[in-house]
Amino acid sequence: MESCIPLxxxxxxxxxxxxxxxxxxxxxxxxxxxxxxxxxxLQKDRKEHLYPSFGGVEGTGFVLCPFAEGQGHPVVLIRxxxxxxxxxxxxxxxxxxxRRDNLEHMTVPETVSCDFAGLKERLYKAPRDTGxxxxxxxxxxxxxxGHFQKLVLSRSQDIAGRFSAARIFLNxxxxxxxxxxxxxxxxxGTWIGASPEILMQGSLAGGxxxxxxxxxxxxxTEGAWDDKNRHEQAIVADYIRQVLTPAAADxxxxxxxxxQAGGVEHLRTxxxxxxxxxxxxxxxxxxxxxxxxxxxxxxxRAQQCILTTETQDxxxxxxxxxxxxxxxxxxxxxxxxxxxxxxxxxxxYAGGGxxxxxxxxSEWLETCGKMCTxxxxxxxxxxx
Numbered sequence: 001m002e003s004c005i006p007l008x009x010x011x012x013x014x015x016x017x018x019x020x021x022x023x024x025x026x027x028x029x030x031x032x033x034x035x036x037x038x039x040x041x042l043q044k045d046r047k048e049h050l051y052p053s054f055g056g057v058e059g060t061g062f063v064l065c066p067f068a069e070g071q072g073h074p075v076v077l078i079r080x081x082x083x084x085x086x087x088x089x090x091x092x093x094x095x096x097x098x099r100r101d102n103l104e105h106m107t108v109p110e111t112v113s114c115d116f117a118g119l120k121e122r123l124y125k126a127p128r129d130t131g132x133x134x135x136x137x138x139x140x141x142x143x144x145x146g147h148f149q150k151l152v153l154s155r156s157q158d159i160a161g162r163f164s165a166a167r168i169f170l171n172x173x174x175x176x177x178x179x180x181x182x183x184x185x186x187x188x189g190t191w192i193g194a195s196p197e198i199l200m201q202g203s204l205a206g207g208x209x210x211x212x213x214x215x216x217x218x219x220x221t222e223g224a225w226d227d228k229n230r231h232e233q234a235i236v237a238d239y240i241r242q243v244l245t246p247a248a249a250d251x252x253x254x255x256x257x258x259x260q261a262g263g264v265e266h267l268r269t270x271x272x273x274x275x276x277x278x279x280x281x282x283x284x285x286x287x288x289x290x291x292x293x294x295x296x297x298x299x300x301r302a303q304q305c306i307l308t309t310e311t312q313d314x315x316x317x318x319x320x321x322x323x324x325x326x327x328x329x330x331x332x333x334x335x336x337x338x339x340x341x342x343x344x345x346x347x348x349y350a351g352g353g354x355x356x357x358x359x360x361x362s363e364w365l366e367t368c369g370k371m372c373t374x375x376x377x378x379x380x381x382x383x384x
Contacts, residue, residue: 004174008087011170016108017094018166018183023108024101027186029062029078030090030169031322033331034178039323040090042082042097048186050074055286063324063332064184064191067290067314068303076188077324109343111164114378119159123375124368129155131311136360138309143356150235151296151305154351155367156312161345163378168192168341171377176262180333182321191316193338194373196261197293199320200285203329207274208281210244212237212256213334214293214353215267216366219260225267230256232353233267236292239299240271247284248273262337262373281327285320294318294334294351315340317349337373348374 008014021028027046032038041062051057054065054075061080066073084093098104132155139151169183172194179194202208214236215229233256244251251273259268275281295318296302306314317340322332339346350370352363 005177007170007174008091010087010091013091014087014094015164015166015170017091017098018169019108019111019164020098020103020106021094022165022185022190023106024103025185026097026101027078029182029184030166031062031180031182031184032173033180037086038090038173040082040084040093041078041080042084042093043079043186044081046187049077049079050187051077053286054289055282057282057324058326060325062184062322064186064188064316064321064335065289065319066316067294067318068307071307071313073188073315076186078184078186109162111167112161113163113167114159114161116376116379119375119378120372123157123371124365126157128364129311131155132364133360135309135311136354136358136363139305139354140356140358142305143354148302148305149297150232150292151302151354152292152294152318152351153306153354153363154310154312154314154318154349156317156350157348157371159346159348159375159378161378162343163341163346165190165192165341168339168374168377171379172374175377176337176373178259179261179337180322180331182333184321188316190341191321191335191338192341192374193321193335194262194377195321195333195336195338196259196266197334197336199289199291199322199332199334200281201331204275204281204327207250207272208284210240210271210288212240212269212271212291212293213259213266216264216352216370218369219263219265221265225258228355228357229267232355233269235297237269239292239297240269240288243287244271244273244284247276247279247287249276250274263376264369264373281330285330285332289320290318291334293353294336296353314349318351337370339374346374346378
């Protein structure tokens with residue numbers, strides 16, 4: 001398991017202030033990249049820029065993109081009208097915003113925590129989602145018929161209760177040091193995530209990085225990876241290589257290695273490159289997304305199969321999100337290990353790659369294991 005890192009001494013103040021901003025319906029993004037200080041971006045109004053496609057995004061701020069464009073969920077850009085970096089500045093900035101906007105006396109509803117052990121037991125013992133089961137059977141039939149190389153099937157699980165978004169975010173910062181942790185609120189709703197998967201990161205001046213991340217097993221599993229997981233990861237790596245080759249200069253890649261992400265681990269291959277003069281990085285990102293790690297191959301047909309077969313709306317799950325500096329620099333991550341928070345509770349999301357040899361029981365248990373990463377964050381913050 002990943003070792004926890006200490007929470008900031010201002011944690012309780014940050015929780016109270018963030019809950020006030022959420023209740024006041026302010027648009028903001030709070031995020032922390034692996035090994036970096038946290039950042040708060042806040043809009044001065046509630047008019048986020050909405051785009052039908054990522055390729056048309058202009059400006060600087062935090063971007064949230066759906067799994068599929070044109071399905072009723074726009075690309076959202078939360079502008080960086082105000083920016084605070086580091087826990088001290090974030091705590092002071094939040095307090096100043098609340099005073100400035102006369103929010104001190106706002107009555108924010110109480111939140112609850114949960115018994116992780118009890119919820120985990122219920123998660124694993126819950127009846128199988130019939131929609132998921134039928135979709136899996138359909139996917140396996142399509143794969144066995146040779147119509148696809150791979151398909152990714154997802155599902156969701158609702159947990160009732162009024163949970164604290166900021167507490168979940170801080171718990172994720174402590175528990176997931178190698179993930180990009182985010183709390184985003186705006187017209188898209190409230191999304192919280194801890195993603196280990198880089199879609200695109202870097203700068204026009206210094207070069208860009210991406211990764212192939214696929215295959216899943218329990219953290220600490222001994223021995224070599226099985227053929228199914230190695231094949232799944234190789235599909236993603238081959239796809240990324242094919243997309244980058246015509247757009248990239250000085251393309252390099254690592255060997256596949258084991259990467260830990262919460263209670264599970266994956267196979268990972270890193271890619272580094274610079275864009276050719278004729279290419280915009282937003283066009284490269286648009287070509288990459290959605291990768292076979294969250295969709296399948298062939299990409300366009302796989303995405304359409306998912307949209308017509310899955311019984312849930314993925315919305316922004318398995319899309320991507322992160323800081324965007326108008327094509328000059330970015331830190332964009334695939335929106336995995338995430339939840340959508342509402343007044344009624346949270347909706348957990350998880351998925352898994354399906355191949356012809358996939359075992360239905362193993363696939364279901366894999367989604368449970370992935371959901372537990374976010375489920376564990378619903379509890380109280382650890383003591384200092």
